[in-house]
Amino acid sequence: MQKTAGIHHITAMVNDAQRNIDFYAGVLGLRLVKKTINFDRPEVYHLYFGNDSGQPGTVITFFPWPKQSKGRIGTGQVGVTSYIIPVGSMRFWEKRLKKFGIKFFSFERFGEKYLALQDPDGLEIELVERKEGPVNHWSFGDIQPDTAIKGFGGATLISAKPNQTADVLETILGLECLGQEEGFLRFKSEATLGNIIDIKLTPSVRGLMGAGTVHHIAWRAKDEEEHLQWRTILQEKGYYPTEILDRNYFKALYFHEKGGILFEIATDSPGFAVDEPMNELGQKLMLPSWFESKREELEDTLPSVEVRVLEGDK
Numbered sequence: 001m002q003k004t005a006g007i008h009h010i011t012a013m014v015n016d017a018q019r020n021i022d023f024y025a026g027v028l029g030l031r032l033v034k035k036t037i038n039f040d041r042p043e044v045y046h047l048y049f050g051n052d053s054g055q056p057g058t059v060i061t062f063f064p065w066p067k068q069s070k071g072r073i074g075t076g077q078v079g080v081t082s083y084i085i086p087v088g089s090m091r092f093w094e095k096r097l098k099k100f101g102i103k104f105f106s107f108e109r110f111g112e113k114y115l116a117l118q119d120p121d122g123l124e125i126e127l128v129e130r131k132e133g134p135v136n137h138w139s140f141g142d143i144q145p146d147t148a149i150k151g152f153g154g155a156t157l158i159s160a161k162p163n164q165t166a167d168v169l170e171t172i173l174g175l176e177c178l179g180q181e182e183g184f185l186r187f188k189s190e191a192t193l194g195n196i197i198d199i200k201l202t203p204s205v206r207g208l209m210g211a212g213t214v215h216h217i218a219w220r221a222k223d224e225e226e227h228l229q230w231r232t233i234l235q236e237k238g239y240y241p242t243e244i245l246d247r248n249y250f251k252a253l254y255f256h257e258k259g260g261i262l263f264e265i266a267t268d269s270p271g272f273a274v275d276e277p278m279n280e281l282g283q284k285l286m287l288p289s290w291f292e293s294k295r296e297e298l299e300d301t302l303p304s305v306e307v308r309v310l311e312g313d314k
Contacts, residue, residue: 002229003174007152007194008218008250008266009048009059010081013071014121015211017045017064017305023119024049024060026310027100028083029143032282033272034249035305038063042291043301048249051151052138054272054281056220057193058151063215071210073124075160076260078214079200082114082126082153084133084193089147090115093127096142099312109198110181122212128153132192141313154196155217156184158204159259166199168257172237173219191220207260216254218264227251230265241265248288249274282307 014020024030033054038044041063050059060081073079085093093115097104104117115127133150159165166185169175175187175197183202189195207213221227227244231253234241241255250266257263275286285302287295 001174002226002233004189004219004221004265005195006057006189006191006220007155007197008056008220008264008268009061010078010152010155010214010217011061011063011264012081012121012123012214013068013209013211014062014064014119014123015066015068016120017047017062017303019120020047020062020064021305021307022310024062025140025307026313027096027102029138029140029148030058030060031138031140032307033059034286035282035284036248036286036288037291037298037302039247039288039291041065042294042298045302045305048272048282050272051134051136051149053278055151055193056266056268057133057191057195058136060152065211069210070122071213072205072208073122073158073213074205074207075158077158077207077209078155078217078261079158079204080116080124080126080156081214082128082155082196084130084150084153085127086135086146086148086150087129087131090127090129092147100310109184110178110186123214124156126153132195134192141309150193152194154194154198156198156200157217157259157261158200158207159257159261160206161259162199162201165257165259165261168263169197169199172233194220216262216264218252218266221251221265221267223269224251224267227253227265227267248286 030049033050034048038046044065048061136148178186185199187197239255241253245252
């Protein structure tokens with residue numbers, strides 16, 4: 001059976017680009033690995049944050065658009081994005097969140113301790129200590145590799161039809177079911193990052209797309225050949241995947257699973273160093289070739305943004 005290694009990336013909707021950068025780069029210490037545009041709406045940024053190299057399983061991406069209305073987290077969405085922090089760093093993160101005035105609370109699930117918090121747009125985030133995953137060598141502020149976020153721990157899915165979503169994870173994507181606890185069904189993939197998926201089994205309100213919600217979750221395909229095979233599998237199983245789209249840094253296809261969540265399958269290659277050196281990732285606006293003729297117009301339209309060290313780290 002063909003299996004996905006785990007999460008490739010997660011994409012969410014927010015209102016303000018600079019506020020988004022200040023939180024994910026300035027507070028959480030993720031690296032801005034790509035500053036580009038929404039290929040379908042070029043007047044809107046597409047910002048990518050990940051580990052030092054932006055490897056699959058670490059990258060969260062955003063469409064920051066001031067005009068969009070506030071969304072509501074609920075069925076048909078990813079409800080929570082979790083990140084792995086190194087073992088022994090929980091106290092560091094508690095102190096850091098307090099320093100920046102970010103409210104959080106602790107809880108346990110499946111024998112693990114989590115810190116739960118929200119980003120400035122209301123997206124739900126969790127931090128969990130695990131030994132799994134490579135060290136993130138990106139440093140920012142007082143965050144060093146021994147405390148830096150490694151990448152995704154996983155995600156919690158809020159499905160309108162939890163059992164059918166579970167079936168997709170297990171019988172199509174190839175994740176292993178680990179069991180059920182306190183209203184959550186847990187699955188695991190083979191990767192060391194982005195490998196734990198919980199499905200919320202208790203009823204939720206209907207999700208409304210908008211700022212503060214996840215737009216889609218993407219699963220990994222190791223190469224273009226496997227990507228084509230995924231499309232064939234989905235068609236044979238009665239889903240309706242899109243055509244394969246070139247997103248410059250990966251190839252993508254999309255489909256809605258029966259619980260209403262938009263799933264993407266994305267190739268691991270070519271990655272974010274395809275159009276700029278690894279040591280310069282995220283420093284300038286990168287455009288696909290078909291938008292280069294409009295660079296001056298786009299740079300005038302898009303707001304000026306920067307990665308900056310926040311006051312608490314100075």
